Amino acid sequence: MKFENMFTPVTIGSVTVKNRFVVPPMGNNFANGDGTLSDRSKDYYEARAKGGFGLVTVEATVIDKTAKGGTKKALSL
C-alpha cells in the first residue's frame, strides 16, 4: 500500500496520535458572536474526529474584542 505510514501512530511530545491525518486550522465562522463555542462548532469538530482524523486543529480564538476577525457576527464582550 502506498503511504502506509499515514495509518500508523505518531508520538508528538507526550501525545500519541493514532494516524498521520491532520485537519489544519480553518476559519469556519461557526462560533457564537461572543467568541464561545457553538453547537454547530462542536458538531463540526466532532464530525471530523468521528471521520477518523488523528489530530484536529481548531481555528483561532479571540483574546481581545479588538482582535476579532471575520465579518459575519459582531463581538459583544
Ligand SMILES: Cc1cc2nc3c(=O)[nH]c(=O)nc-3n(C[C@H](O)[C@H](O)[C@H](O)COP(=O)(O)O)c2cc1C
Ligand atoms: C486560524 C487559522 C485559520 C485558517 N483558515 C483557513 C481557511 O479558512 N482556509 C484555508 O485554506 N486555509 C486556512 N488556514 C491555513 C491552513 O491551515 C493551511 O495552513 C493552509 O491551507 C496551507 O496548507 P498546506 O500547508 O497543507 O498547503 C488557516 C490557518 C489558521 C492558523
